[in-house]
Amino acid sequence: MIVQEGARVITSSAIPLLAVEDLRIGSPAGSIVQGVSFSLRRGESLGIVGESGSGKSLTCRAILGALPPALRVMGGSIRYKGAELVGLDRRSWMPLRSKSISAIFQDPGSYLNPSIPVGRQLAEALRVTLRLPRTEAYRRSLDLFRKMGLRDEEAIYRQYPYQLSGGMLQRVLIAIAVCAGPELLIADEATTALDVTVQAEVLDLLAELRNEQGLSLILVSHDLAVVAQMCSQILVFRHGVIVEAGPAQPVLNDPQHDYTRSLLRNHAQFVIDRVPARRRITDHATKPPSSPGVANLAGPLLRLRGVDVTLGAGRESRPVLQSVDLTVGQGETVAVIGETGSGKTTLLRAILGVAPLQQGSIFFDGAEIAGLRGRPLREFRRTGRIQYVFQDPLQSLDPDLPVGRSIAEGLFIRGNTDLASNMARVEAVLAAVGLDPMLRERLPRELSGGQRQRVVIARALILDPALLLLDEPVSSLDAASRTQILQLLSSLSRERGIAQILISHDLGSVAGLADRVAVLYRGRIVESGATSDLLQHPRHAYTRLLIGSAPTLADGAADKLERYKLRAALAVADKI
Amino acid sequence: MSALYRRPSARFALVVLAGVGFLAAFGPLIAPQDPLAQHMGELLRGPSPRHWLGTDQLGRDVFSRLVAGSTISVLAALQSVLIGLTLGVLPGLLSVFLGRAFEWLSLRLIDALITLPFLVFAIAMTALLGNGLVQAMFAVGLLITPAFYRVSRAAALSVANAPYVEAARLMGATSFAVIAWHAWRKVLPALAVTTAAMTGACLAIVASLTFLGIGVVPPAPTWGGELASELKTLYDRPFGPVAPAFLIIATVWALNALADAMRDPPGVKP
Numbered sequence: 001m002i003v004q005e006g007a008r009v010i011t012s013s014a015i016p017l018l019a020v021e022d023l024r025i026g027s028p029a030g031s032i033v034q035g036v037s038f039s040l041r042r043g044e045s046l047g048i049v050g051e052s053g054s055g056k057s058l059t060c061r062a063i064l065g066a067l068p069p070a071l072r073v074m075g076g077s078i079r080y081k082g083a084e085l086v087g088l089d090r091r092s093w094m095p096l097r098s099k100s101i102s103a104i105f106q107d108p109g110s111y112l113n114p115s116i117p118v119g120r121q122l123a124e125a126l127r128v129t130l131r132l133p134r135t136e137a138y139r140r141s142l143d144l145f146r147k148m149g150l151r152d153e154e155a156i157y158r159q160y161p162y163q164l165s166g167g168m169l170q171r172v173l174i175a176i177a178v179c180a181g182p183e184l185l186i187a188d189e190a191t192t193a194l195d196v197t198v199q200a201e202v203l204d205l206l207a208e209l210r211n212e213q214g215l216s217l218i219l220v221s222h223d224l225a226v227v228a229q230m231c232s233q234i235l236v237f238r239h240g241v242i243v244e245a246g247p248a249q250p251v252l253n254d255p256q257h258d259y260t261r262s263l264l265r266n267h268a269q270f271v272i273d274r275v276p277a278r279r280r281i282t283d284h285a286t287k288p289p290s291s292p293g294v295a296n297l298a299g300p301l302l303r304l305r306g307v308d309v310t311l312g313a314g315r316e317s318r319p320v321l322q323s324v325d326l327t328v329g330q331g332e333t334v335a336v337i338g339e340t341g342s343g344k345t346t347l348l349r350a351i352l353g354v355a356p357l358q359q360g361s362i363f364f365d366g367a368e369i370a371g372l373r374g375r376p377l378r379e380f381r382r383t384g385r386i387q388y389v390f391q392d393p394l395q396s397l398d399p400d401l402p403v404g405r406s407i408a409e410g411l412f413i414r415g416n417t418d419l420a421s422n423m424a425r426v427e428a429v430l431a432a433v434g435l436d437p438m439l440r441e442r443l444p445r446e447l448s449g450g451q452r453q454r455v456v457i458a459r460a461l462i463l464d465p466a467l468l469l470l471d472e473p474v475s476s477l478d479a480a481s482r483t484q485i486l487q488l489l490s491s492l493s494r495e496r497g498i499a500q501i502l503i504s505h506d507l508g509s510v511a512g513l514a515d516r517v518a519v520l521y522r523g524r525i526v527e528s529g530a531t532s533d534l535l536q537h538p539r540h541a542y543t544r545l546l547i548g549s550a551p552t553l554a555d556g557a558a559d560k561l562e563r564y565k566l567r568a569a570l571a572v573a574d575k576i
Numbered sequence: 577m578s579a580l581y582r583r584p585s586a587r588f589a590l591v592v593l594a595g596v597g598f599l600a601a602f603g604p605l606i607a608p609q610d611p612l613a614q615h616m617g618e619l620l621r622g623p624s625p626r627h628w629l630g631t632d633q634l635g636r637d638v639f640s641r642l643v644a645g646s647t648i649s650v651l652a653a654l655q656s657v658l659i660g661l662t663l664g665v666l667p668g669l670l671s672v673f674l675g676r677a678f679e680w681l682s683l684r685l686i687d688a689l690i691t692l693p694f695l696v697f698a699i700a701m702t703a704l705l706g707n708g709l710v711q712a713m714f715a716v717g718l719l720i721t722p723a724f725y726r727v728s729r730a731a732a733l734s735v736a737n738a739p740y741v742e743a744a745r746l747m748g749a750t751s752f753a754v755i756a757w758h759a760w761r762k763v764l765p766a767l768a769v770t771t772a773a774m775t776g777a778c779l780a781i782v783a784s785l786t787f788l789g790i791g792v793v794p795p796a797p798t799w800g801g802e803l804a805s806e807l808k809t810l811y812d813r814p815f816g817p818v819a820p821a822f823l824i825i826a827t828v829w830a831l832n833a834l835a836d837a838m839r840d841p842p843g844v845k846p
Contacts, residue, residue, distance in 0.1 A: 352746055354742075354746075378748045379748070380748075381745075381746055382748035384747065387746075388743070390742075390743060392739065395738070395739045395740070396739040396742075396743050397740055398738075398740045398757070398758050398761075400761045400762070401757075401758075401761075406740070409744060409747065409749075409757060410747040412753075412757075413744065413747050413749045413753055414747075414748070459743070463747065
């Protein structure tokens, strides 16, 4: 299978680096992973895809010998260089971990001690695994940080986890993971939580480690494009079994299993490609013919003029939004794209009257709403004309209330206290978002992520809004539910003429839905325009970087050099 | 509630409390003899078929006095807890939702209450308002108010910034609507624990107060009062304090065990 590194392959080809055979994981109650077999050679990278709960993470944890306490390996074998890993005791695991097999995970911050500088945590790992003396460990830590692309390594060494961004933390974690020279690195959704531009850079780093140090990779991701870009081999998991396996390009280009095909369909439907002839799912022709005309007559639904927002007080205060102009027509869908900290959420909060404006004005339906306070603000909110859909549906539903009550809450607040009629409306709106009305008796934790997102959308819909504000509506969902939610949103705009503002850090995931895209960079809208225009002819360096960073199935992210040039151009522009 | 039954200690505590509740409800009715009647020929007797726990220095049937005294003891404890709940819970909730002025003022008042010593304050109150159990327990109720205030406030604070509360506000909910829909439910479990623990504490305080002779006018029987009088006649009836002490300890233990069971999530071993 591997030809590129001849000499090493020949010596090691007899025994694969990792061989998993008929692996079954579960509890006495039943098994979750049911007979998984695959092998991995040295220097190879293996991608594992599948929906959440398909057993891909559990398989990785079994390879690391770190299953959750309730679960254990029920059968099969995991052999590392021919040596059996299943059933090893703690003591025998110690030399294997970090020196042979290492791992990084989705949320790097939670794997670092918040009260110890990150450099000391790396140095400690070096001292424990390689038994280096203190000064040597310090020197090596700085080396590693530099190698991981963390500039100004001496300052980084002394910084605490909270002072670093998600991408930097992931680099620190990678440094700790590879510091003892492991041969296998497992990356379980390691770039999922990162901005697209940062994800591209972290993936570059992993590819570099693979090419230069011969590190083998197991990359678990729900993002097919990431796997396509990084991996030579691919496994498709579903319900605890491998439904399809093989070299990446053939599997992705000509999938044999129905499930793989549906994954690819879900991926292709909404993810934009940089290829110009892109299929739009919200075709203008299918919209009610009245909406553009009405928009012109009645003026825009929402208009922001020169909005400045400053958060924090005194010396802590910093401008978050600077002279932002944004217009949303009746029934129009606008995507606001920007990286973490660009001010996206603050923009929505300003529209909602939560973040006070320093300057500027916000007109909704022709009336100024920016200055509303107290009772008038409450009265305006009770009309339900603008509804906000929170980023995390689980957090935004009261855990003790059946979801039906949560959905009806707005009606009660408005003063409709007739329980029977409210519940009838709840059932109608649940059906409208594609959920079984009987689910209204369930508690939020009893629903899946996709169902919860629908519930939160139902809560907004029941108040008959003219404008929906959606904060990262699909970022917490797996590919299948993501597609379904995006379809739902597109049908809401088509059938009910509800205008939407979607914010996201990932252009690809929402651009398929949007009529227009606005790019927010460091609190300013640097570019905006019709979606297809903007994708094909991005003008601002940041937009180009954003589009160039998104991996696609056909090819990886844009050329590394090109992205670095754009970063450099942005850095220069920021200083001016 | 079903989780409570699974813990043996909680089950046993419920049985004990049911017994105590029965005694408190029907004590004066089921006492075999008049708790105030004196049998002058039988002073300081030991247990006998006629007087199961013997008689005290005035020839009164001790068993009947304990049974009849349950009512006053338990009612007094419940009364102070009720006062504490009334004065503590709503201000505790409102301190989170009603704005800074109310928050500051109520916090200072509660701080002031915390500094007052229990028994001394209760004694001062009875001196001021007249000696009686109602007055004394009013004082105790006032003194346990901070516990209820703090618990409600802490639970409400954790709710106040939850996204679902923000969602309610974005739909135009007032503070009272937020309390009625969301905060109230989050406060209940913590409040149940505090209530059980405080009832136990108040029962012990009633006992201490009546032991000191505060709050109860002499002939009326109470558990604490019996304990005090038994201690005075310890030489004649060395086993005397056991029965009243056992009643007090059993009830306080049962309430604490129940509070512990409610506090720990199901499945956690004590």
